Structure formats: structure tokens, C-alpha cells
Amino acid sequence: MFEQDLELISTQVRSALAELGVPGADQTEIKWTQTPFAGQWGLGTNACFQAAAAEARGGKKVNVPQRAQELARLVADRVVLPAGFTRVVSDKAYVNAYFDTSAYAGRVVSAAIDGGPDFGRGPTRTERVMVEYAQPNTHHSFHIGHARNAILGESLARLFEFAGYTTLRAAYPGDIGLGVITVVWAYNKFYKGQEPAGLHERGQWLLKIYAEATALLTEKEGESAEDKARREAYDAERREIYKRWDAGDAEIRALWETTRAWSLDELNAILADLDIHIDFWFYESEEDEPSKAVVDKLIASGIAEDQRPEGPVIVKIDEKLGLTKDKYGVAVVLRSDGTTLYLTKDLSLAQKKFTEHHVDQSIYVVDFRQSLHFQQAFKILELMGYKQAEKCYHLSYGFVTLPEGAMSARRGTVVLYKDVADEAVRRVHATIAEKNPDLPQADRDRVAREIGLGALCYALLGVDNVKGITFEWDAALSMDGKSAPYIQNGHVRANSILKKAGELPTNAAFGDDLNPLEVALIELIANFPRTVQQAAEDHKPLLMATYAYDLAKAFHSFYHEVPVNQAEPQIRAARLRLTAAVRQTLANALRLLVVKAPDVM
RNA sequence: GCGCCUGUAGCUCAGUUGGAUUAGAGCGUUUGCUUGCGGAGCAAAAGGCCAGGGGUUCGAAUCCCUUCAGGCGCACCA
Numbered sequence A: 001m002f003e004q005d006l007e008l009i010s011t012q013v014r015s016a017l018a019e020l021g022v023p024g025a026d027q028t029e030i031k032w033t034q035t036p037f038a039g040q041w042g043l044g045t046n047a048c049f050q051a052a053a054a055e056a057r058g059g060k061k062v063n064v065p066q067r068a069q070e071l072a073r074l075v076a077d078r079v080v081l082p083a084g085f086t087r088v089v090s091d092k093a094y095v096n097a098y099f100d101t102s103a104y105a106g107r108v109v110s111a112a113i114d115g116g117p118d119f120g121r122g123p124t125r126t127e128r129v130m131v132e133y134a135q136p137n138t139h140h141s142f143h144i145g146h147a148r149n150a151i152l153g154e155s156l157a158r159l160f161e162f163a164g165y166t167t168l169r170a171a172y173p174g175d176i177g178l179g180v181i182t183v184v185w186a187y188n189k190f191y192k193g194q195e196p197a198g199l200h201e202r203g204q205w206l207l208k209i210y211a212e213a214t215a216l217l218t219e220k221e222g223e224s225a226e227d228k229a230r231r232e233a234y235d236a237e238r239r240e241i242y243k244r245w246d247a248g249d250a251e252i253r254a255l256w257e258t259t260r261a262w263s264l265d266e267l268n269a270i271l272a273d274l275d276i277h278i279d280f281w282f283y284e285s286e287e288d289e290p291s292k293a294v295v296d297k298l299i300a301s302g303i304a305e306d307q308r309p310e311g312p313v314i315v316k317i318d319e320k321l322g323l324t325k326d327k328y329g330v331a332v333v334l335r336s337d338g339t340t341l342y343l344t345k346d347l348s349l350a351q352k353k354f355t356e357h358h359v360d361q362s363i364y365v366v367d368f369r370q371s372l373h374f375q376q377a378f379k380i381l382e383l384m385g386y387k388q389a390e391k392c393y394h395l396s397y398g399f400v401t402l403p404e405g406a407m408s409a410r411r412g413t414v415v416l417y418k419d420v421a422d423e424a425v426r427r428v429h430a431t432i433a434e435k436n437p438d439l440p441q442a443d444r445d446r447v448a449r450e451i452g453l454g455a456l457c458y459a460l461l462g463v464d465n466v467k468g469i470t471f472e473w474d475a476a477l478s479m480d481g482k483s484a485p486y487i488q489n490g491h492v493r494a495n496s497i498l499k500k501a502g503e504l505p506t507n508a509a510f511g512d513d514l515n516p517l518e519v520a521l522i523e524l525i526a527n528f529p530r531t532v533q534q535a536a537e538d539h540k541p542l543l544m545a546t547y548a549y550d551l552a553k554a555f556h557s558f559y560h561e562v563p564v565n566q567a568e569p570q571i572r573a574a575r576l577r578l579t580a581a582v583r584q585t586l587a588n589a590l591r592l593l594v595v596k597a598p599d600v601m
Numbered sequence B: 001g002c003g004c005c006u007g008u009a010g011c012u013c014a015g016u017u018g019g020a021u022u023a024g025a026g027c028g029u030u031u032g033c034u035u036g037c038g039g040a041g042c043a044a045a046a047g048g049c050c051a052g053g054g055g056u057u058c059g060a061a062u063c064c065c066u067u068c069a070g071g072c073g074c075a076c077c078a
Helices: A005-021 A047-058 A064-078 A101-118 A145-161 A178-191 A197-217 A225-246 A251-272 A284-300 A318-320 A342-357 A368-383 A387-391 A415-437 A443-459 A484-500 A516-537 A540-561 A569-592
Strands: A032-034 A044-047 A085-091 A095-099 A130-132 A166-170 A313-314 A329-333 A359-365 A392-397
Touching: A005 A044, A005 A047, A005 A064, A005 A085, A005 A095, A032 A166, A044 A101, A047 A064, A047 A095, A047 A251, A064 A085, A064 A095, A064 A101, A085 A540, A095 A101, A101 A569, A145 A166, A145 A225, A145 A359, A145 A443, A145 A516, A145 A540, A145 A569, A166 A342, A178 A197, A178 A225, A178 A251, A197 A225, A197 A251, A225 A251, A251 A415, A284 A313, A284 A329, A284 A342, A313 A318, A313 A368, A318 A329, A318 A368, A329 A368, A342 A359, A342 A368, A359 A368, A359 A387, A368 A387, A368 A392, A387 A392, A443 A484, A484 A540, A484 A569, A516 A540, A516 A569, A540 A569
Parallel strands: A130 A166, A130 A359, A359 A392
Antiparallel strands: A032 A044, A044 A095, A085 A095, A313 A329
8 A cells, every 4th residue: 555655765765774884784674664652553664683694704803782873863864754654763672653534544444445346356357267176076975074175265266366366266076986986886786776855865875875885885894705705706807897887788888877976966066065166177087198199208308218118108307307306206107007197187187278278377286196107297288388377276174073083985974074064063053042032033044054064164264274173063163253143143143233234334534543453353354365376376375364354353342442433523434434444344355254244143 | 304384372273464552363261241233242360481592573373493393295105
């Protein structure tokens, strides 16, 4: 908001320091940070620390902190302020420039109100960003770990979109592979023709079949000869099914298609439930054929070495990059029998993203165990000459575990997303019945969903993505303290005040004697656009989650301490506008967290 | 063995990219606050050798080295 004026002051600080004989002062970069609140607020710089340190390094005998303080005083005396600033003073070794409080407050609040749903939106950029998330395997069911992936990806996509980038959302289900075939085999053998009623029931049934099948195919301790023979026979059948699938056998393909559709239907329903709308669906099964062409290309260009039939097709990444140390290792891009691998398909999919979808920046939301895989993939793309490779980013995250250990589809110990979502809604219904029995029945279902799912999403985004989450029901569905309902409640309260007030004044002057809590709110609102940019650039929805909480917390304090509707007319008008600005900013922040902002709860 | 990630209050986690007397929240514990705009709330108290040790710097939870503890990867799984 003050970039140009600040540059003016920066120039003055530089020349003042130079005049005072600080070596290299005219080159110094002056960084401004917000001053801690002291009745008034503004921006400050610690440049004098650097200046004093530079003097010390230059051989001058000085006590750095003392000298810095002295310099700050001298610099502050020499700065002539542009309009909009009221005073410049030194505080310890800082040089602080303070704003015209009321003018600044009015400006910030109006920006939020006038901007509406677009308040905080960044300038339009030409860069196209694709975020790939939602890559669950089909023939399983969507569990709480998949939910973390989907929410993280969706929040990041919304952040990029709002930050000003053209944003494309991509899903990439794993619809083929041994795990999938295992289910097709077991379904065909034991359950053929059966089909549970209900979308989620069908999806979840496949998970049960998978767990059963895996048990049948896994060697047990002290297994009898008879058991062993049966197990091996089953395994042979499974391999046979895979071969038939590969050969395009119509019967097997039909079975696969049917069961696959059950999974994808459930996935679609869940994504819709979370208000996630994917632009491009890629499937592993569809990358199989095209990916073979990538291998040919790699061999032809000398990047890959073909060791067939004795060995696979490999890329010696370190060697090709000219590295002496072992860093990326050797990647296998095609099996010796000519079949493709996960990496093969990811290479061709990346190529498709670059060439067909003109993606400049490609983000992969995948758990942290795949780090090496993506490093290898990105380096091979670089070797292939794709300059977009350097803008490929693996957003790695820790997975969701249970207090008793890792979730396992094989053992059937998974917490399903659907169960958690249902429980969340159930708990909110109970809370509404207790705390707000007057809420019209017609609103209850909607509100319960918005609060319940919000709580869940916030719990998944409120922890840094590099860290794992131990799933616990009460923590994940918390409605107190640092949680979505707390933030939503702030929104509801702001809304309630505004509703009671009637029409919103079109403008209002803020006095100079603002309450500290008002100042805190204005400061936070002013920071929102910057936070959007940073959260996108750092790939960290957590920053937005923290921001939304901080704003809600400040508003709750304000609400208790500072009367709005009961205040004198002029002050009332200003506070109403401040409240409206808070409501808008909370709504915008929540939207970026894939959480709804209800008007009542 | 090599590489990556993590270690902050009893528990779960933040910490604005090296800065502002005293490192912050939530939960839990203790104590207040509803004739007041919605108490899913507010105010306050207690609780810390920022895993240990070295270093760089005017200044370190943050950067470097090292030790310890946990997790995860490392050529034909996805």
C-alpha cells in the first residue's frame, strides 16, 4: 500500500547513512517490517544494525548495538516524510515511520469492503499452474489419508488461483496395477454378479474384497501343504487375470470397468462433497501405451540405456548430469519384459501436461515417500530438455496414521473418509441442538455439514504438511479453540452485528484514538493479500490456516471488549465498517481453506 | 552404508525466512466474566536449558558442524 512512498524513505535512509560515513551505505537494501503496535502503527527498518556492523567490519572500533542506536537517531532526524506518514522516529536501533492512523484505517477497511469476494486477489499472471492431487488407487476406498491429500491439493489450487495464476486441477487415479487386479480376481472368483446397493457401499465393499483376497494370497505361519498349494493356485489365477487384462480380454476388461466405475463414482461423490471440481482426469491405465514412446525417445536421444533382454532400460541420472556423487541414482524406466513402471507413466504424463496443456508450473501433491521418485522424474525431464522441469514441485506431506500405527488397506485397518465426515456432521447436529435450539430446522442440515466438514478440513490443514498427523476423532473434529468452527463463529458474529445494524454506512472516518483491538484487526486485514501470495509461493496452506485463526481470535476479543452498535454514531459507523471488513476477510480466508463461511450456526 | 524429514509447555502444534524488554497458541489444569452485538466466546494464572554439545553473527528456535532419538527412501512396487 505504501511501496512508492517507502522507496522514497529508503532512498533518504541510504543517503543519510552515506553522509554519516557508513561504508557501502548507498548500496544497502532497506527492508521494512511492521512495527510492533504502540498506539500507532507503521513500518520500521533495522538497516542501522547492518550499517553499524559494516563500520565495525571496516575497522572502526565501535560497540555495534550502541552505534546502531546512534545511527538510527541521526537518520531519523534527517528523513523528510512523504504524505500519509505522520512521523519518523528511532526506537532502539530501528528507524520507524508511522502512518496517519485514521487515513490508513479507512483505506484498509474500504479495500476489504469494496473488494468483496475478490479482496486479497493478486494481480493476473500469465503463468499456468497445474496442481495434481487426488491420486487414490481405485478398487480401494477413500480413507482419511486420501482426504489430507485432496484438501491440501484443493487449498493450494485455490491459493494459486486467488494469487492470480491460471490454475488447472488434475486428478490421477491409479486404476491399474497388481492391487487392482487382485480385487478383480477375487470379485470374479467369489462374488461375480453381486453388487451392493448404494454408492459408498459399493466402493467400500471393494476394500473388503481386497483385504480378504490379500489374506488368501499371503503366506501364513505354519501353513500346511494343502494351504500352500491353494495359495499358489490362487496366485497363478491372479497372474492369469493380469495377462488377460493386458491382452484386452473382453470379459476381464468388462469386470474391471464395472468395479473401477464403482470406485470412481465414490471418488467423484466425495470430491463433490468437499466442493472439489477437477478440470482434468488422467488415469494410469491410459498412460501405459503412450509412455512406451517416451522410453523410445529416451533411448534414441542417448539418455537411457537399453539392456534388454538381459536387463531393463535405465537412466544413469547422476552420470548424465555430470555429477560425481551419488545423488539421484539410477532409474529404471522400462522393465526387461518391456512393461512400463510408475516412473514411465509419470514421465509421459508430465510431457502431456507441458505440451498439450501448456503448463508452466507443475505441482504434485503426493506423500513424502515419493520424494526420490519425483526428484528422478524431474531430472529426467530436465535431461529431455523441458525447461518447465525446474518449475516442477513435489508438495510432499506426511501421512495420516492411527494411534495404534499405520493404516493398512490389506489389514483392513483404515479410517474411511465417509465415516469421519458422517460423524462430524452428527456431532455438529448434537451441538446445535444444545447451543442453538432456535436454529430453523431448514438450515440445520446445511449448517451441520458446513461446520462438520469445515472442522475436518481445518484439522488437516492446520498442521505443517511436512509433519505426519496421528488421527484422533476428538482432535480431528474439535469445535473449540483453534478450529474451523471457532473461525466460522467469528464470521457468524460479525454477520449478526451487521444484520442487527441494518444498512452499512458507505463510508466513515476513523478517529486517531483507535482501540488497540481495532488496530490489531486493521493490521491483520491489511496483511491478508500478502499472506495469500506467500501461502501460494511457499506451497503452504498452513499459513492461511494460521492467518484465519489469528483474525478470528482478534475479532472475538474485539467483540467482547468493544461495543459496535451501542457506540456513538460516528464511532459506530466506523466500527460497523470494520466489522464488515472482518467478515469479508474471514470469508475469503475460509474459502481458501476449503471451508464454508455460514451466516448462522 | 548413503540420502531426506522430524525433535519447541503435561499433550497436540505455531513461530512472518537472522531481529523489537519476558519464545507463542490450542487442549488439559486453576480462577474470574452472560440485565451487554450469539458463551462454539472473553479475560487471567500456572507450565520452557527451543533434544544435547560446539561454531558463525552486533543478535540464533531460525544458518553451519557434530552427537543422540524417531520416521522414511535408496535399479525392474506404486
